[in-house]
Amino acid sequence: MSERRGDRDGPPRRVRVTSPRAGATRTRATSVASEIDAQTRLGEVYITSLMRSQLRLAVGVLLALGLTLGLLPLLFHLVPAIGQTDVVGIPLPWLLLTVVASTEIIALGWLYVRQAERNEENFSDLLEGR
Amino acid sequence: MSTAAASIIAVVLVSVATLAVGAFGLRVSRTMSDFYVASRGVGPILNASAISGEYLSAASFLGAAGLILARGVDMLWLPVGWTAGYLVLLVFVAAPLRRSGAYTLPDFAQLRLESIHVRRVSSLLVVAIGLLYLIPQFQGAGLTLRTLTGAPLWVGQLAVAVVVCLNVLPGGMRSVTFIQAFHYWLKLVALLTPLFFFAGMWASSRMPSGSGAVDVADWVEPLQGDHALYLTYSLVLATFFGTMGLPHVVVRFYTNRDGRAARRTTLVVLVLLAAFYVLPVLYGVLGRMFAFDLVAEGRADTVVLELPSRVFEGAVGQGLTALVAAGAFAAFLSTSTGLVVSVAGVLSQDVLRRGTGPGLRGGIRAFRLATVLAVALAVALTFVSAGVPVARAVELAFAVAASTFCPMLLLGIWWRGLTARGVIAGLVVGGGLSMTAVVATTFGADWEGWFGVIIRQPAAVTVPMAFATMVLVSVLTRATVPKHVNLTMVRLHAPENLDLDRGTFHPDPSRAGSRSGEGATARRDNVTVRRG
Numbered sequence: 001m002s003e004r005r006g007d008r009d010g011p012p013r014r015v016r017v018t019s020p021r022a023g024a025t026r027t028r029a030t031s032v033a034s035e036i037d038a039q040t041r042l043g044e045v046y047i048t049s050l051m052r053s054q055l056r057l058a059v060g061v062l063l064a065l066g067l068t069l070g071l072l073p074l075l076f077h078l079v080p081a082i083g084q085t086d087v088v089g090i091p092l093p094w095l096l097l098t099v100v101a102s103t104e105i106i107a108l109g110w111l112y113v114r115q116a117e118r119n120e121e122n123f124s125d126l127l128e129g130r
Numbered sequence: 131m132s133t134a135a136a137s138i139i140a141v142v143l144v145s146v147a148t149l150a151v152g153a154f155g156l157r158v159s160r161t162m163s164d165f166y167v168a169s170r171g172v173g174p175i176l177n178a179s180a181i182s183g184e185y186l187s188a189a190s191f192l193g194a195a196g197l198i199l200a201r202g203v204d205m206l207w208l209p210v211g212w213t214a215g216y217l218v219l220l221v222f223v224a225a226p227l228r229r230s231g232a233y234t235l236p237d238f239a240q241l242r243l244e245s246i247h248v249r250r251v252s253s254l255l256v257v258a259i260g261l262l263y264l265i266p267q268f269q270g271a272g273l274t275l276r277t278l279t280g281a282p283l284w285v286g287q288l289a290v291a292v293v294v295c296l297n298v299l300p301g302g303m304r305s306v307t308f309i310q311a312f313h314y315w316l317k318l319v320a321l322l323t324p325l326f327f328f329a330g331m332w333a334s335s336r337m338p339s340g341s342g343a344v345d346v347a348d349w350v351e352p353l354q355g356d357h358a359l360y361l362t363y364s365l366v367l368a369t370f371f372g373t374m375g376l377p378h379v380v381v382r383f384y385t386n387r388d389g390r391a392a393r394r395t396t397l398v399v400l401v402l403l404a405a406f407y408v409l410p411v412l413y414g415v416l417g418r419m420f421a422f423d424l425v426a427e428g429r430a431d432t433v434v435l436e437l438p439s440r441v442f443e444g445a446v447g448q449g450l451t452a453l454v455a456a457g458a459f460a461a462f463l464s465t466s467t468g469l470v471v472s473v474a475g476v477l478s479q480d481v482l483r484r485g486t487g488p489g490l491r492g493g494i495r496a497f498r499l500a501t502v503l504a505v506a507l508a509v510a511l512t513f514v515s516a517g518v519p520v521a522r523a524v525e526l527a528f529a530v531a532a533s534t535f536c537p538m539l540l541l542g543i544w545w546r547g548l549t550a551r552g553v554i555a556g557l558v559v560g561g562g563l564s565m566t567a568v569v570a571t572t573f574g575a576d577w578e579g580w581f582g583v584i585i586r587q588p589a590a591v592t593v594p595m596a597f598a599t600m601v602l603v604s605v606l607t608r609a610t611v612p613k614h615v616n617l618t619m620v621r622l623h624a625p626e627n628l629d630l631d632r633g634t635f636h637p638d639p640s641r642a643g644s645r646s647g648e649g650a651t652a653r654r655d656n657v658t659v660r661r662g
Contacts, residue, residue: 037631039616051623055544058221073362076352083351093352097206098411102404105217109400112221113393120625
């Protein structure tokens with residue numbers, strides 16, 4: 001791509017030699033959007049890759065929630081002693097289902113938003129050829 | 131001044147303030163799209179307050195504390211699930227739903243599946259879920275006024291119905307946004323202030339000693355009842371996955387500027403909800419100490435209203451009771467307003483539209499007619515339905531939403547293979563089974579054994595069945611995958627800053643149904659194009 005700059009600065013002779021290749025590279029870089037617009041196989045692959053990364057993230061968050069909060073009823077069922085345990089004077093299940101649960105939910109939400117925006121920035125960079 | 135008089139003044143003040151804030155919003159509401167969804171010009175904090183204000187209903191304000199008072203730790207899953215539901219909505223649905231540009235669930239169904247039949251079935255379900263959710267709001271209003279003043283139940287029910295109509299009829303969504311943001315903060319303050327007084331009393335150790343009903347294993351330790359593990363998991367499933375399918379929740383997402391703003395707004399909602407839901411838990415515990423007799427009398431739902439006057443005497447008790455009454459009324463008003471707007475929106479677009487003439491005027495006339503119709507229907511249903519506890523009735527609405535719109539949204543957003551027939555089959559199976567359970571429960575049917583348990587809390591069975599039906603029928607009819615599915619996926623998932631073709635679906639109700647023909651203007655109209 002850098003040869004392209006030679007268009008203006010370098011001698012005219014060089015332009016004729018390098019311009020077809022440079023032209024090809026340029027078309028390539030700007031065409032992802034048009035591939036998507038034209039709904040080609042390649043455009044579909046790009047959108048699918050974005051969807052996959054976002055879906056993987058979402059399922060990851062859901063799994064994190066399911067394997068902690070979601071396992072609590074089973075844990076209470078299998079280890080009834082948890083119900084009789086006190087922490088700082090409050091029964092453990094009450095603590096888990098109030099303060100701990102809401103902190104976890106907010107933290108997961110925050111992590112998700114940050115990563116989802118990153119995924120989109122990567123996709124935008126890809127499309128804009130940066 | 132008596133407690134009754136103070137409470138009536140508070141309730142009237144809330145209603146007048148609500149109408150006043152609404153009228154302020156009305157001045158900025160001009161066009162049809164303002165009328166429906168506040169033109170998307172609402173910032174994240176205001177919008178998150180409005181979403182939370184709309185979401186915190188009679189069930190959150192009265193019902194959760196009542197159930198925690200009566201049944202203890204297992205009911206903590208209600209506030210947890212109601213918050214986690216927004217997390218699930220955030221990660222799977224928030225941004226794509228906003229990017230779809232759909233006003234309502236039927237809009238989304240039509241955009242994604244390109245079928246007018248799916249739209250019709252979705253409309254029917256929106257009306258059903260909306261009415262189901264309205265009933266406990268009106269019930270709660272009747273209960274509140276009866277507790278505070280001794281008035282018959284229908285007085286409070288009609289009062290809420292009238293204020294909701296007065297709210298919605300002139301202003302539509304723009305005014306609703308302001309009202310609901312105001313209602314969130316009012317509800318928070320109403321529950322928080324008495325707790326400060328309790329804390330003050332505690333600190334000066336003038337707190338009367340409560341009953342010993344707190345130290346009961348049945349109440350403190352989890353999973354004490356029969357089939358408790360199944361019931362808990364079913365409740366978890368219904369609340370975690372039902373939130374995204376509630377009609378009044380979805381409509382609000384259109385007021386975000388773009389998909390990214392929708393995500394950030396939802397994150398703020400998580401914080402606001404988590405902050406609020408500490409309060410019903412505290413009321414449940416305090417109620418156990420100072421108002422335990424309510425359980426035996428079957429009036430646990432009124433614990434939030436009665437607690438202040440039990441602990442404080444004289445003017446303080448009256449003032450706090452009035453404040454809590456104001457908060458409770460804010461809860462009924464905001465949720466029922468949101469529900470009425472979305473049910474009326476669907477009724478006017480899909481049922482009444484043809485009879486009321488063309489253009490903006492016809493649209494608004496249809497919307498107003500639909501508003502009156504929706505409120506009247508809900509009041510009538512409230513009169514005939516049995517006295518199910520407020521939070522129970524809401525749980526059932528969550529179960530229906532989780533068994534219908536949740537699979538449609540999740541599969542529709544993340545799977546290209548979904549077909550219109552698959553969705554209809556899934557909605558019929560999930561909706562039919564869960565609605566049957568709801569009707570049976572509401573009219574007091576009580577079966578023995580596992581069947582009765584499933585009817586009581588159907589989500590753990592009906593949600594997987596709805597998913598399985600949608601996937602299976604879609605695979606069998608894969609030749610009928612919607613023609614523009616790839617374009618729709620670009621629309622749902624590509625960030626708005628990219629200049630891409632996103633199709634031409636226009637959610638303006640006066641043009642709903644057109645998927646092409648508007649050409650370039652519609653294409654660029656729909657998305658915030660910020661070329662970078």
